[in-house]
Amino acid sequence: MNYTKKMLRDDALKGKTIVVTGGGSGLGKAMTTYFLELGANVVITSRNIEKLQAVKTELEAQTGGNVLPVQCDVRHYDQVEAMLKASVDAFGTVDVLLNNAAGNFISPTERLSANAFDTVIDIVLKGTKNCTLAFGKYWIEKKETEKVVLNIVTTYAWTGSAYVVPSATAKAGVLAMTRSLAVEWAKYGMRFNAIAPGPFPTKGAWDRLLPGDLKEKFDFSKKVPLKRVGEHQELANLAAYLVSDFSAYVNGEVITIDGGEWLKGAGQMNMLEEVPAEMWDMLEKMIRSKKNK
Ligand code: HXC
Ligand code: NAP
Numbered sequence: 001m002n003y004t005k006k007m008l009r010d011d012a013l014k015g016k017t018i019v020v021t022g023g024g025s026g027l028g029k030a031m032t033t034y035f036l037e038l039g040a041n042v043v044i045t046s047r048n049i050e051k052l053q054a055v056k057t058e059l060e061a062q063t064g065g066n067v068l069p070v071q072c073d074v075r076h077y078d079q080v081e082a083m084l085k086a087s088v089d090a091f092g093t094v095d096v097l098l099n100n101a102a103g104n105f106i107s108p109t110e111r112l113s114a115n116a117f118d119t120v121i122d123i124v125l126k127g128t129k130n131c132t133l134a135f136g137k138y139w140i141e142k143k144e145t146e147k148v149v150l151n152i153v154t155t156y157a158w159t160g161s162a163y164v165v166p167s168a169t170a171k172a173g174v175l176a177m178t179r180s181l182a183v184e185w186a187k188y189g190m191r192f193n194a195i196a197p198g199p200f201p202t203k204g205a206w207d208r209l210l211p212g213d214l215k216e217k218f219d220f221s222k223k224v225p226l227k228r229v230g231e232h233q234e235l236a237n238l239a240a241y242l243v244s245d246f247s248a249y250v251n252g253e254v255i256t257i258d259g260g261e262w263l264k265g266a267g268q269m270n271m272l273e274e275v276p277a278e279m280w281d282m283l284e285k286m287i288r289s290k291k292n293k
Contacts, residue, residue: 006034007237012244014039017091019083021045021074021131022101024052026202027152029059030232031098031239036065038240043087043094045072046101066091074101074127080134093144096243097135099128099151099174104167105208117166124170128177136185145189148243151178153254155196155262164209175254182252191251193242198258199223200230226259 018035022028023044032042036059044052044067052069059067068090072083087094103123107116132149139147156164157171175194182192199220210218221229238257241247256262264270275283 003234003237004231006037006233008038008240008244008246010038012038012240012246016040016095016243017043017087017093018096018098018243019043019045019087019094019131019135020098020100021072021127023098024048024055024069026204027197027200027232027235028098028100029055031100031236032067033059033063034233034236034240035243036060036063036067038244039065040096041066041068041091043068043070043083043090045070045074045083047071047073074130075122077130077134080130084134084138088138093142094135094138095146096148096150097131098239098243099131099149101127102152102167104164104205106163106211108163109165112166120166121170124167125173128174132177132181136181136188136190139190140185140188146245147188147190149178149181149190149192150239150242151175151192151194153178153194153196155198155256155258157194157196157254159262159266178254179252186251191248193247193250193252194254195235195238195242196254196256196258197235198230198256198261200232200235220261223264224259224261225264228259230257230259 013035018040020028020032020042023032023042024046028044032044035042042065044055046052049069049071052071056067056069059065068087070083070086072079074080084094101123103120128151135149151174153171153175154167156168157175161168178192178194181190185192206215221227235257238255242250242255
Protein backbone atom coordinates (compact mmCIF):
# COMPACT_ATOMS: atom_id res chain seq x y z
CA MET A 1 0.00 0.00 0.00
CA ASN A 2 1.07 3.57 -0.65
CA TYR A 3 -0.42 7.00 -1.27
CA THR A 4 -1.05 6.36 -4.98
CA LYS A 5 -3.51 3.57 -4.09
CA LYS A 6 -7.28 3.88 -3.67
CA MET A 7 -8.31 4.26 -0.06
CA LEU A 8 -12.02 3.69 0.49
CA ARG A 9 -14.15 0.56 0.15
CA ASP A 10 -15.65 0.05 -3.33
CA ASP A 11 -19.24 0.99 -2.38
CA ALA A 12 -18.32 4.04 -0.27
CA LEU A 13 -20.27 6.47 -2.50
CA LYS A 14 -22.85 4.07 -3.92
CA GLY A 15 -26.18 5.77 -4.63
CA LYS A 16 -24.82 9.31 -4.24
CA THR A 17 -25.04 11.97 -6.93
CA ILE A 18 -22.15 14.40 -6.96
CA VAL A 19 -21.79 17.62 -8.96
CA VAL A 20 -18.18 18.54 -9.72
CA THR A 21 -17.70 22.02 -11.19
CA GLY A 22 -14.67 22.07 -13.45
CA GLY A 23 -14.94 18.26 -13.51
CA GLY A 24 -13.57 17.89 -17.04
CA SER A 25 -9.89 18.51 -16.32
CA GLY A 26 -7.09 18.37 -13.78
CA LEU A 27 -8.01 17.70 -10.17
CA GLY A 28 -11.75 17.84 -10.91
CA LYS A 29 -11.35 14.98 -13.38
CA ALA A 30 -9.21 12.97 -10.93
CA MET A 31 -11.82 13.34 -8.17
CA THR A 32 -14.63 12.52 -10.62
CA THR A 33 -12.85 9.33 -11.68
CA TYR A 34 -12.51 8.10 -8.12
CA PHE A 35 -16.10 9.04 -7.19
CA LEU A 36 -17.29 6.93 -10.15
CA GLU A 37 -15.11 4.02 -9.04
CA LEU A 38 -16.74 4.26 -5.62
CA GLY A 39 -20.24 3.97 -7.11
CA ALA A 40 -21.41 7.59 -7.39
CA ASN A 41 -23.21 9.23 -10.32
CA VAL A 42 -21.24 12.34 -11.27
CA VAL A 43 -22.36 15.52 -13.02
CA ILE A 44 -19.39 17.31 -14.55
CA THR A 45 -19.77 20.95 -15.49
CA SER A 46 -17.65 23.62 -17.14
CA ARG A 47 -17.81 26.10 -20.01
CA ASN A 48 -16.58 23.61 -22.64
CA ILE A 49 -19.22 20.98 -23.45
CA GLU A 50 -17.13 19.17 -26.10
CA LYS A 51 -14.42 18.54 -23.52
CA LEU A 52 -16.99 17.33 -21.00
CA GLN A 53 -18.56 14.95 -23.52
CA ALA A 54 -15.18 13.42 -24.34
CA VAL A 55 -14.47 12.95 -20.62
CA LYS A 56 -17.88 11.31 -20.14
CA THR A 57 -17.07 8.77 -22.87
CA GLU A 58 -13.61 8.12 -21.45
CA LEU A 59 -14.63 7.77 -17.80
CA GLU A 60 -17.78 5.73 -18.37
CA ALA A 61 -15.70 3.21 -20.36
CA GLN A 62 -12.98 3.22 -17.70
CA THR A 63 -15.19 2.95 -14.59
CA GLY A 64 -18.61 1.67 -15.69
CA GLY A 65 -20.21 4.62 -13.87
CA ASN A 66 -22.72 7.28 -14.98
CA VAL A 67 -21.51 10.74 -16.00
CA LEU A 68 -23.77 13.65 -16.97
CA PRO A 69 -21.92 16.48 -18.72
CA VAL A 70 -23.61 19.88 -18.38
CA GLN A 71 -22.35 23.12 -19.85
CA CYS A 72 -22.44 25.78 -17.14
CA ASP A 73 -20.48 28.95 -16.61
CA VAL A 74 -20.56 29.29 -12.83
CA ARG A 75 -20.42 33.06 -13.11
CA HIS A 76 -24.07 33.11 -14.22
CA TYR A 77 -26.75 32.24 -11.67
CA ASP A 78 -29.32 31.30 -14.32
CA GLN A 79 -26.89 28.75 -15.81
CA VAL A 80 -26.24 27.30 -12.36
CA GLU A 81 -29.98 26.92 -11.73
CA ALA A 82 -30.36 25.18 -15.11
CA MET A 83 -27.42 22.87 -14.27
CA LEU A 84 -29.05 21.97 -10.93
CA LYS A 85 -32.33 21.21 -12.73
CA ALA A 86 -30.57 19.03 -15.32
CA SER A 87 -28.84 17.10 -12.51
CA VAL A 88 -32.10 16.54 -10.61
CA ASP A 89 -33.95 15.56 -13.80
CA ALA A 90 -31.27 12.96 -14.55
CA PHE A 91 -30.64 11.50 -11.09
CA GLY A 92 -33.60 12.51 -8.88
CA THR A 93 -31.53 14.60 -6.51
CA VAL A 94 -27.99 15.82 -5.77
CA ASP A 95 -26.16 14.80 -2.59
CA VAL A 96 -22.84 16.59 -2.95
CA LEU A 97 -21.70 19.87 -4.48
CA LEU A 98 -17.97 20.06 -5.12
CA ASN A 99 -16.95 23.65 -5.91
CA ASN A 100 -13.73 23.03 -7.82
CA ALA A 101 -13.93 25.37 -10.86
CA ALA A 102 -11.37 28.15 -10.78
CA GLY A 103 -9.59 30.78 -12.83
CA ASN A 104 -6.13 32.08 -12.02
CA PHE A 105 -2.92 33.44 -13.54
CA ILE A 106 0.21 35.10 -12.23
CA SER A 107 0.58 38.85 -12.68
CA PRO A 108 1.87 41.89 -10.82
CA THR A 109 -1.38 43.37 -9.48
CA GLU A 110 -0.74 46.82 -10.95
CA ARG A 111 -0.77 45.25 -14.43
CA LEU A 112 -4.30 43.90 -13.99
CA SER A 113 -7.27 45.65 -15.55
CA ALA A 114 -10.39 45.94 -13.43
CA ASN A 115 -11.94 43.27 -15.66
CA ALA A 116 -9.00 40.90 -15.19
CA PHE A 117 -9.35 41.12 -11.38
CA ASP A 118 -13.13 40.69 -11.67
CA THR A 119 -12.79 37.66 -13.94
CA VAL A 120 -10.93 35.61 -11.33
CA ILE A 121 -13.15 36.81 -8.46
CA ASP A 122 -16.24 36.01 -10.52
CA ILE A 123 -15.19 32.43 -11.33
CA VAL A 124 -13.85 31.55 -7.89
CA LEU A 125 -15.89 33.50 -5.34
CA LYS A 126 -19.06 34.44 -7.23
CA GLY A 127 -19.12 31.02 -8.93
CA THR A 128 -18.86 29.20 -5.60
CA LYS A 129 -21.51 31.52 -4.14
CA ASN A 130 -23.83 30.92 -7.12
CA CYS A 131 -23.60 27.14 -6.85
CA THR A 132 -23.80 27.08 -3.05
CA LEU A 133 -26.81 29.39 -2.93
CA ALA A 134 -28.73 27.59 -5.67
CA PHE A 135 -28.09 24.10 -4.25
CA GLY A 136 -28.58 25.17 -0.62
CA LYS A 137 -31.91 26.86 -1.34
CA TYR A 138 -33.05 23.78 -3.26
CA TRP A 139 -32.15 21.38 -0.44
CA ILE A 140 -33.81 23.62 2.16
CA GLU A 141 -36.99 24.00 0.12
CA LYS A 142 -37.22 20.24 -0.55
CA LYS A 143 -36.34 19.46 3.09
CA GLU A 144 -33.56 17.15 1.88
CA THR A 145 -30.84 16.42 4.44
CA GLU A 146 -27.41 14.70 4.68
CA LYS A 147 -25.99 17.00 1.99
CA VAL A 148 -22.34 17.95 1.61
CA VAL A 149 -20.57 20.94 0.08
CA LEU A 150 -16.85 20.58 -0.47
CA ASN A 151 -14.86 23.62 -1.61
CA ILE A 152 -11.38 23.52 -3.12
CA VAL A 153 -9.33 26.45 -1.83
CA THR A 154 -5.56 27.01 -1.56
CA THR A 155 -3.13 27.47 1.30
CA TYR A 156 -2.80 31.15 0.40
CA ALA A 157 -6.49 31.55 1.33
CA TRP A 158 -5.17 32.38 4.82
CA THR A 159 -1.59 33.52 4.17
CA GLY A 160 -2.36 35.60 1.07
CA SER A 161 0.12 35.52 -1.80
CA ALA A 162 1.81 38.07 -4.00
CA TYR A 163 1.25 37.81 -7.79
CA VAL A 164 -2.02 35.88 -7.50
CA VAL A 165 -3.94 38.53 -5.57
CA PRO A 166 -7.39 38.07 -7.19
CA SER A 167 -7.18 34.32 -6.57
CA ALA A 168 -5.99 34.76 -2.96
CA THR A 169 -8.76 37.30 -2.31
CA ALA A 170 -11.42 35.02 -3.78
CA LYS A 171 -10.21 31.82 -2.08
CA ALA A 172 -10.16 33.63 1.29
CA GLY A 173 -13.81 34.49 0.67
CA VAL A 174 -14.60 30.87 -0.18
CA LEU A 175 -12.96 29.73 3.05
CA ALA A 176 -15.02 32.26 5.05
CA MET A 177 -18.17 31.05 3.28
CA THR A 178 -17.28 27.43 4.13
CA ARG A 179 -16.89 28.12 7.83
CA SER A 180 -19.90 30.44 8.06
CA LEU A 181 -22.37 28.08 6.39
CA ALA A 182 -20.98 25.07 8.28
CA VAL A 183 -22.63 26.65 11.31
CA GLU A 184 -25.64 28.38 9.77
CA TRP A 185 -26.90 25.56 7.54
CA ALA A 186 -26.04 22.59 9.79
CA LYS A 187 -29.64 22.80 11.03
CA TYR A 188 -30.80 21.95 7.50
CA GLY A 189 -28.62 18.85 7.38
CA MET A 190 -25.73 20.24 5.34
CA ARG A 191 -21.99 19.90 6.04
CA PHE A 192 -19.40 22.29 4.59
CA ASN A 193 -15.68 21.53 4.36
CA ALA A 194 -12.72 22.63 2.27
CA ILE A 195 -9.50 21.15 0.96
CA ALA A 196 -6.42 23.33 0.54
CA PRO A 197 -4.09 21.55 -1.89
CA GLY A 198 -0.42 22.38 -2.21
CA PRO A 199 1.20 21.87 -5.61
CA PHE A 200 -0.49 19.14 -7.67
CA PRO A 201 0.71 19.40 -11.28
CA THR A 202 -2.17 19.98 -13.73
CA LYS A 203 -2.05 21.53 -17.18
CA GLY A 204 -4.55 24.25 -16.20
CA ALA A 205 -2.55 25.43 -13.20
CA TRP A 206 0.97 24.92 -14.56
CA ASP A 207 0.28 26.77 -17.86
CA ARG A 208 -0.86 29.81 -15.87
CA LEU A 209 1.36 29.71 -12.78
CA LEU A 210 4.61 28.41 -14.26
CA PRO A 211 4.61 29.37 -17.95
CA GLY A 212 7.71 28.78 -20.12
CA ASP A 213 10.92 28.05 -18.28
CA LEU A 214 9.52 29.15 -14.89
CA LYS A 215 8.83 25.42 -14.49
CA GLU A 216 12.56 24.74 -14.30
CA LYS A 217 13.40 27.92 -12.40
CA PHE A 218 10.82 27.47 -9.62
CA ASP A 219 10.55 23.75 -8.98
CA PHE A 220 7.62 23.42 -6.55
CA SER A 221 8.91 20.14 -5.14
CA LYS A 222 11.92 22.00 -3.66
CA LYS A 223 9.55 24.16 -1.56
CA VAL A 224 7.93 21.15 0.04
CA PRO A 225 9.49 19.57 3.17
CA LEU A 226 8.48 16.14 1.83
CA LYS A 227 10.40 17.00 -1.38
CA ARG A 228 7.69 16.09 -3.85
CA VAL A 229 4.53 17.44 -5.44
CA GLY A 230 1.13 15.84 -4.82
CA GLU A 231 -0.31 12.79 -6.58
CA HIS A 232 -3.85 13.26 -7.90
CA GLN A 233 -5.04 10.03 -6.26
CA GLU A 234 -4.08 11.20 -2.78
CA LEU A 235 -6.19 14.33 -3.23
CA ALA A 236 -9.03 12.17 -4.62
CA ASN A 237 -8.76 9.90 -1.56
CA LEU A 238 -9.19 12.89 0.78
CA ALA A 239 -12.07 14.34 -1.25
CA ALA A 240 -13.87 10.98 -1.36
CA TYR A 241 -13.60 10.68 2.42
CA LEU A 242 -14.93 14.22 2.94
CA VAL A 243 -17.97 13.71 0.68
CA SER A 244 -18.71 10.24 2.08
CA ASP A 245 -20.78 9.37 5.14
CA PHE A 246 -17.56 8.29 6.91
CA SER A 247 -16.82 11.98 7.58
CA ALA A 248 -20.30 12.67 9.02
CA TYR A 249 -18.85 14.52 12.07
CA VAL A 250 -16.38 16.66 10.08
CA ASN A 251 -17.94 20.09 9.50
CA GLY A 252 -16.40 23.54 8.95
CA GLU A 253 -12.91 22.14 8.49
CA VAL A 254 -10.23 23.01 5.96
CA ILE A 255 -7.80 20.18 5.41
CA THR A 256 -4.42 21.08 4.00
CA ILE A 257 -2.72 18.53 1.76
CA ASP A 258 0.59 20.11 0.80
CA GLY A 259 3.46 18.08 2.26
CA GLY A 260 4.09 20.91 4.77
CA GLU A 261 4.71 23.53 2.05
CA TRP A 262 2.96 26.56 3.56
CA LEU A 263 4.38 25.99 7.03
CA LYS A 264 7.88 25.82 5.61
CA GLY A 265 7.36 29.32 4.25
CA ALA A 266 5.90 30.52 7.57
CA GLY A 267 8.16 29.32 10.43
CA GLN A 268 10.60 32.08 11.37
CA MET A 269 13.67 29.85 11.79
CA ASN A 270 12.83 27.38 9.00
CA MET A 271 15.75 28.81 7.00
CA LEU A 272 18.01 26.71 9.26
CA GLU A 273 17.14 23.80 6.98
CA GLU A 274 20.05 25.17 4.92
CA VAL A 275 22.58 24.61 7.72
CA PRO A 276 24.69 21.50 6.94
CA ALA A 277 24.77 18.75 9.58
CA GLU A 278 28.52 19.21 10.25
CA MET A 279 27.99 22.84 11.20
CA TRP A 280 25.68 22.05 14.13
CA ASP A 281 28.57 20.96 16.44
CA MET A 282 30.23 24.34 15.96
CA LEU A 283 26.97 26.27 16.40
CA GLU A 284 26.15 24.37 19.58
CA LYS A 285 29.61 25.15 20.96
CA MET A 286 29.19 28.84 20.18
CA ILE A 287 25.78 28.99 21.87
CA ARG A 288 26.97 27.09 24.97
CA SER A 289 30.05 29.30 25.28
CA LYS A 290 27.77 32.33 25.87
CA LYS A 291 26.24 30.77 29.00
CA ASN A 292 26.41 33.06 32.08
CA LYS A 293 28.38 35.73 30.20
C1 HXC B 1 -3.06 39.99 -17.33
C2 HXC B 1 -4.94 38.92 -18.19
C3 HXC B 1 -4.19 37.71 -18.35
C4 HXC B 1 -2.79 37.74 -17.97
C5 HXC B 1 -6.23 37.36 -19.02
N1 HXC B 1 -6.18 38.64 -18.62
N2 HXC B 1 -5.03 36.78 -18.87
N3 HXC B 1 -4.39 40.03 -17.68
N4 HXC B 1 -2.29 38.88 -17.47
N5 HXC B 1 -2.03 36.65 -18.08
C6 HXC B 1 -7.26 39.61 -18.64
C7 HXC B 1 -7.84 39.84 -20.04
O1 HXC B 1 -7.06 40.76 -20.80
C8 HXC B 1 -9.23 40.38 -19.70
O2 HXC B 1 -9.17 41.71 -19.28
C9 HXC B 1 -9.60 39.58 -18.47
O3 HXC B 1 -8.37 39.13 -17.89
C10 HXC B 1 -10.47 38.37 -18.80
O4 HXC B 1 -9.77 37.56 -19.74
P1 HXC B 1 -10.52 36.59 -20.76
O5 HXC B 1 -9.49 35.81 -21.48
O6 HXC B 1 -11.53 37.35 -21.54
O7 HXC B 1 -11.37 35.70 -19.70
P2 HXC B 1 -11.94 34.25 -19.80
O8 HXC B 1 -12.01 33.78 -21.24
O9 HXC B 1 -13.17 34.27 -19.00
O10 HXC B 1 -10.81 33.34 -19.11
C11 HXC B 1 -10.59 33.35 -17.70
C12 HXC B 1 -9.11 33.22 -17.31
C13 HXC B 1 -8.46 31.99 -18.00
C14 HXC B 1 -9.07 33.12 -15.78
C15 HXC B 1 -8.37 34.47 -17.76
O11 HXC B 1 -7.12 31.85 -17.56
C16 HXC B 1 -9.21 30.72 -17.73
O12 HXC B 1 -10.14 30.38 -18.48
N6 HXC B 1 -8.87 29.98 -16.66
C17 HXC B 1 -9.56 28.73 -16.25
C18 HXC B 1 -8.63 27.66 -15.78
C19 HXC B 1 -7.61 28.08 -14.75
O13 HXC B 1 -7.34 29.27 -14.57
N7 HXC B 1 -7.02 27.09 -14.10
C20 HXC B 1 -6.00 27.29 -13.10
C21 HXC B 1 -6.54 27.11 -11.74
S1 HXC B 1 -5.10 26.98 -10.76
P3 HXC B 1 -9.52 42.96 -20.26
O14 HXC B 1 -9.43 44.17 -19.39
O15 HXC B 1 -8.48 42.93 -21.35
O16 HXC B 1 -10.91 42.71 -20.79
C22 HXC B 1 -5.28 27.53 -9.23
C23 HXC B 1 -4.10 27.05 -8.38
C24 HXC B 1 -3.76 27.78 -7.20
O17 HXC B 1 -6.23 28.17 -8.88
C25 HXC B 1 -2.51 27.38 -6.43
C26 HXC B 1 -1.47 26.53 -7.07
C27 HXC B 1 -0.29 26.15 -6.24
P1 NAP C 1 -7.88 23.24 -14.08
O1 NAP C 1 -7.75 21.90 -14.72
O2 NAP C 1 -7.60 24.45 -14.92
O3 NAP C 1 -9.32 23.34 -13.45
C1 NAP C 1 -10.13 24.45 -13.48
C2 NAP C 1 -11.49 24.04 -14.02
O4 NAP C 1 -12.42 25.10 -13.85
C3 NAP C 1 -11.46 23.68 -15.50
O5 NAP C 1 -12.06 22.41 -15.68
C4 NAP C 1 -12.32 24.77 -16.16
O6 NAP C 1 -13.07 24.23 -17.25
C5 NAP C 1 -13.22 25.17 -15.01
N1 NAP C 1 -13.71 26.55 -15.14
C6 NAP C 1 -12.98 27.67 -15.29
N2 NAP C 1 -13.77 28.73 -15.40
C7 NAP C 1 -15.05 28.27 -15.29
C8 NAP C 1 -16.32 28.89 -15.30
N3 NAP C 1 -16.44 30.21 -15.46
N4 NAP C 1 -17.42 28.12 -15.17
C9 NAP C 1 -17.29 26.78 -15.01
N5 NAP C 1 -16.13 26.14 -14.99
C10 NAP C 1 -15.01 26.88 -15.13
O7 NAP C 1 -6.91 23.36 -12.81
P2 NAP C 1 -6.74 22.44 -11.49
O8 NAP C 1 -5.32 22.58 -11.11
O9 NAP C 1 -7.32 21.11 -11.70
O10 NAP C 1 -7.61 23.24 -10.42
C11 NAP C 1 -8.72 22.65 -9.77
C12 NAP C 1 -8.95 23.32 -8.43
O11 NAP C 1 -7.85 23.09 -7.58
C13 NAP C 1 -9.12 24.83 -8.49
O12 NAP C 1 -10.07 25.25 -7.54
C14 NAP C 1 -7.76 25.35 -8.06
O13 NAP C 1 -7.80 26.64 -7.52
C15 NAP C 1 -7.41 24.30 -7.03
N6 NAP C 1 -5.98 24.20 -6.69
C16 NAP C 1 -5.13 23.61 -7.57
C17 NAP C 1 -3.81 23.48 -7.21
C18 NAP C 1 -2.81 22.78 -8.11
O14 NAP C 1 -1.64 22.70 -7.75
N7 NAP C 1 -3.23 22.25 -9.25
C19 NAP C 1 -3.36 23.98 -5.98
C20 NAP C 1 -4.26 24.60 -5.13
C21 NAP C 1 -5.58 24.70 -5.49
P3 NAP C 1 -13.43 25.07 -18.57
O15 NAP C 1 -12.22 25.80 -18.99
O16 NAP C 1 -13.90 24.01 -19.53
O17 NAP C 1 -14.56 25.99 -18.18
